[in-house]
Amino acid sequence: MRKYKDLAPSLRTIMTPGPVEVDPRVLRAMATPILGQFDPEFTDIMNETMGMLREVFQTGNEYAFPIDGTSRSGIEAVMVSLIEPGDKVLVPIYGRFGHLLAEIAERCGAEVMTMEQEWGKVFDPGQVIALMKRERPDVVAMVHGETSTGRMQPLQEIGRACRELDALFIVDAVATIGGTDVRVDEWMIDAAIGGTQKCLSVPSGMVPITYNERAEAKIRRRKQVERGLRDPHVDLSCSGRTIRSNYFDLSQLQDYWGPRRLNHHTEATSMLYALREGLRLVLEEGLEQRFARHKLQEMALVAGLQAMGLLLFGDPDCKLPVVTCVQVPEGISGDSVMHMLLSEFSVEIASSFGPLKGKIWRIGTMGYSSNQRNVLHVLGALEAVLIRHRAKIDAGRAVQAALDVYMEAKGTVYEASAGVR
Amino acid sequence: MRKYKDLAPSLRTIMTPGPVEVDPRVLRAMATPILGQFDPEFTDIMNETMGMLREVFQTGNEYAFPIDGTSRSGIEAVMVSLIEPGDKVLVPIYGRFGHLLAEIAERCGAEVMTMEQEWGKVFDPGQVIALMKRERPDVVAMVHGETSTGRMQPLQEIGRACRELDALFIVDAVATIGGTDVRVDEWMIDAAIGGTQKCLSVPSGMVPITYNERAEAKIRRRKQVERGLRDPHVDLSCSGRTIRSNYFDLSQLQDYWGPRRLNHHTEATSMLYALREGLRLVLEEGLEQRFARHKLQEMALVAGLQAMGLLLFGDPDCKLPVVTCVQVPEGISGDSVMHMLLSEFSVEIASSFGPLKGKIWRIGTMGYSSNQRNVLHVLGALEAVLIRHRAKIDAGRAVQAALDVYMEAKGTVYEASAGVR
Numbered sequence: 001m002r003k004y005k006d007l008a009p010s011l012r013t014i015m016t017p018g019p020v021e022v023d024p025r026v027l028r029a030m031a032t033p034i035l036g037q038f039d040p041e042f043t044d045i046m047n048e049t050m051g052m053l054r055e056v057f058q059t060g061n062e063y064a065f066p067i068d069g070t071s072r073s074g075i076e077a078v079m080v081s082l083i084e085p086g087d088k089v090l091v092p093i094y095g096r097f098g099h100l101l102a103e104i105a106e107r108c109g110a111e112v113m114t115m116e117q118e119w120g121k122v123f124d125p126g127q128v129i130a131l132m133k134r135e136r137p138d139v140v141a142m143v144h145g146e147t148s149t150g151r152m153q154p155l156q157e158i159g160r161a162c163r164e165l166d167a168l169f170i171v172d173a174v175a176t177i178g179g180t181d182v183r184v185d186e187w188m189i190d191a192a193i194g195g196t197q198k199c200l201s202v203p204s205g206m207v208p209i210t211y212n213e214r215a216e217a218k219i220r221r222r223k224q225v226e227r228g229l230r231d232p233h234v235d236l237s238c239s240g241r242t243i244r245s246n247y248f249d250l251s252q253l254q255d256y257w258g259p260r261r262l263n264h265h266t267e268a269t270s271m272l273y274a275l276r277e278g279l280r281l282v283l284e285e286g287l288e289q290r291f292a293r294h295k296l297q298e299m300a301l302v303a304g305l306q307a308m309g310l311l312l313f314g315d316p317d318c319k320l321p322v323v324t325c326v327q328v329p330e331g332i333s334g335d336s337v338m339h340m341l342l343s344e345f346s347v348e349i350a351s352s353f354g355p356l357k358g359k360i361w362r363i364g365t366m367g368y369s370s371n372q373r374n375v376l377h378v379l380g381a382l383e384a385v386l387i388r389h390r391a392k393i394d395a396g397r398a399v400q401a402a403l404d405v406y407m408e409a410k411g412t413v414y415e416a417s418a419g420v421r
Numbered sequence: 422m423r424k425y426k427d428l429a430p431s432l433r434t435i436m437t438p439g440p441v442e443v444d445p446r447v448l449r450a451m452a453t454p455i456l457g458q459f460d461p462e463f464t465d466i467m468n469e470t471m472g473m474l475r476e477v478f479q480t481g482n483e484y485a486f487p488i489d490g491t492s493r494s495g496i497e498a499v500m501v502s503l504i505e506p507g508d509k510v511l512v513p514i515y516g517r518f519g520h521l522l523a524e525i526a527e528r529c530g531a532e533v534m535t536m537e538q539e540w541g542k543v544f545d546p547g548q549v550i551a552l553m554k555r556e557r558p559d560v561v562a563m564v565h566g567e568t569s570t571g572r573m574q575p576l577q578e579i580g581r582a583c584r585e586l587d588a589l590f591i592v593d594a595v596a597t598i599g600g601t602d603v604r605v606d607e608w609m610i611d612a613a614i615g616g617t618q619k620c621l622s623v624p625s626g627m628v629p630i631t632y633n634e635r636a637e638a639k640i641r642r643r644k645q646v647e648r649g650l651r652d653p654h655v656d657l658s659c660s661g662r663t664i665r666s667n668y669f670d671l672s673q674l675q676d677y678w679g680p681r682r683l684n685h686h687t688e689a690t691s692m693l694y695a696l697r698e699g700l701r702l703v704l705e706e707g708l709e710q711r712f713a714r715h716k717l718q719e720m721a722l723v724a725g726l727q728a729m730g731l732l733l734f735g736d737p738d739c740k741l742p743v744v745t746c747v748q749v750p751e752g753i754s755g756d757s758v759m760h761m762l763l764s765e766f767s768v769e770i771a772s773s774f775g776p777l778k779g780k781i782w783r784i785g786t787m788g789y790s791s792n793q794r795n796v797l798h799v800l801g802a803l804e805a806v807l808i809r810h811r812a813k814i815d816a817g818r819a820v821q822a823a824l825d826v827y828m829e830a831k832g833t834v835y836e837a838s839a840g841v842r
Contacts, residue, residue: 004473009454030451068494096650102648203689204489246493
């Protein structure tokens with residue numbers, strides 16, 4: 001047998017758009033010995049988690065629970081359950097994750113209509129609504145925070161139009177949940193998907209979703225009880241077209257998360273412990289305070305990057321507050337800079353995809369990673385690495401500019417020391 | 422805001438057929454700070470995990486990696502990738518989880534043929550092979566260890582027949598991997614799914630799979646690169662019928678786990694740390710020694726149950742060594758016994774499903790839970806609870822009978838103390 005060593009990864013400053021650093025309290029929760037899945041203490045934990053998810057999603061929906069899988073598993077669960085083969089689905093795309101929504105909808109057997117916006121911008125809601133009025137889709141699916149381009153789409157007008165035109169509105173809020181406002185009920189979102197490994201600072205592997213009664217009505221029509229668990233006196237066959245997935249069948253999942261507790265999968269115990277602790281941290285901090293913290297870190301980071309002489313990418317009017325995209329300066333290898341940041345400073349930032357690959361860096365200020373220590377460290381490290389790469393930058397200014405933001409926010413002033421003069 | 426307390430679950434003795442107690446070393450591994458998904462230290466951990474999975478699956482397959490989800494997500498990933506709509510799929514069913522295979526195959530659009538065996542027995546391989554010769558299925562899918570009935574199906578002859586008749590052989594080894602022999606290559610299994618939360622003693626939420634070149638050839642024909650990641654010069658469109666799931670598309674997943682490292686999901690970091698540590702524990706113990714330990718615990722448990730006067734359920738010739746099914750004695754409420762075991766002794770055992778619901782108890786001896794301390798504790802507790810329920814049992818014998826098994830295995834003799842006479 002080959003020898004496999006003890007797990008001992010380096011400690012990183014993770015400033016990507018996810019996964020980001022996990023709160024130590026969440027790590028500790030995962031080390032808790034497990035309970036069985038039908039232990040009353042465990043079902044209490046499931047119910048508590050649903051309660052906290054409702055608060056974080058700002059919703060009164062009955063159903064708010066996690067899917068056991070990474071973020072895109074939540075997207076697929078919502079889509080495969082809400083899209084019947086042949087349904088008309090409109091996907092306005094303004095980055096990579098819009099393409100993902102379109103791809104998943106296609107695989108669900110939808111008739112997919114896309115509209116594309118140049119990467120770095122978002123849609124004028126009126127433009128989307130005009131197409132909706134013409135095409136009358138059954139479902140509209142959109143990304144709220146597009147990490148590939150660092151943009152955020154306003155959703156409220158589109159949500160209202162969906163309600164008026166009787167389309168279901170599915171929103172990928174993977175990047176935004178817990179970092180900036182996601183008002184599921186107010187914005188008339190019928191089904192939303194949040195991410196764990198971004199602003200909630202819980203490891204990847206679980207994905208919170210929520211959906212309202214309009215969505216549930218469609219799911220119920222497609223309901224089917226699992227072979228081997230069926231009770232012929234209770235479980236009638238479904239009237240809609242059967243959901244193509246068992247694992248992602250929300251009609252079965254809501255019977256497992258609901259009071260019926262009908263066995264489906266074996267809930268991922270330790271990940272649920274992690275999610276519960278992550279949500280508890282969000283609610284202890286308070287949503288408003290948490291969003292303000294994210295905004296402050298963004299301001300400091302942006303001030304630092306601009307003071308260095310770097311140019312931001314994308315339309316500033318729709319900037320995603322938790323991801324900052326920076327143009328790689330002319331003549332500099334973006335990959336080489338990222339490699340040196342990781343190897344010498346243990347700092348991780350990200351590149352992007354498709355048309356933006358190698359052209360921008362993406363720096364996240366998400367969740368537990370979104371703190372002053374990390375922002376100052378990434379600015380100092382990036383400056384040093386750029387100097388090493390002979391980039392033309394204004395040395396010494398970035399960290400000072402970020403400090404100015406923090407000092408102003410706190411009202412702190414550091415006097416010049418008398419002894420130094 | 423409502424107050425949510427610190428996570429502080431009771432410590433349980435978990436003797437169900439899964440999830441079972443998690444090894445403390447695995448719990449500790451999960452508390453390790455995370456790495457980013459493309460950090461070279463992390464991709465090394467991915468590669469090491471693949472290496473260890475090959476050893477545990479006893480295979481030379483290139484692809485052996487986990488799916489991020491619970492056990493049935495691995496089954497669905499394999500089925501949705503290997504079954505093209507319209508494929509003829511044979512599922513021999515001898516318990517609940519055979520029904521699950523049939524249900525998933527149906528949802529994949531297969532033409533499903535089932536054959537059913539009475540619960541408590543398994544199939545004579547000749548019977549399955551005869552039907553295969555007549556019906557010529559494209560795929561045969563079977564459960565190796567059926568936890569709902571506590572039975573284990575011999576696979577080798579069916580595997581050979583699948584190879585001869587050019588059918589793909591998919592095996593659900595969720596309950597058996599790490600607890601008893603699963604010889605993927607020798608038994609000619611084309612794709613196998615293992616479970617984490619059973620004999621590997623890793624929490625639920627990740628599922629190891631492996632598949633060979635025959636399976637890969639089918640997957641490759643259906644390959645499609647994700648929208649938004651496509652390179653028109655490299656990524657040709659697929660010739661087969663597109664896989665209906667993005668999350669479970671093994672052609673994309675193998676590009677993520679393979680040297681190309683094409684971004685798909687964000688790997689579930691902490692669960693991968695857990696799986697890696699769980700596999701390391703298996704290989705440190707050694708497969709043969711581990712299987713022998715499971716066998717010893719089963720012998721002690723069975724000796725104890727029988728000494729108490731309880732009757733086992735099912736055909737002893739095909740007993741699953743890691744799950745023991747016991748008939749609930751006449752006039753006793755199985756649920757009440759389980760409830761008292763949990764409430765008063767913090768011991769969890771399980772009931773079963775469908776025709777066996779309330780009729781049997783199922784006691785697991787899996788992974789970290791499969792130890793002398795637990796077996797003696799569950800026997801003592803069950804005896805006390807049955808006495809409290811006025812069951813007619815032989816008091817005082819169960820623990821002694823189990824001790825006899827352990828003493829004989831170790832060669833230890835405890836003399837009667839001189840002082841007591």
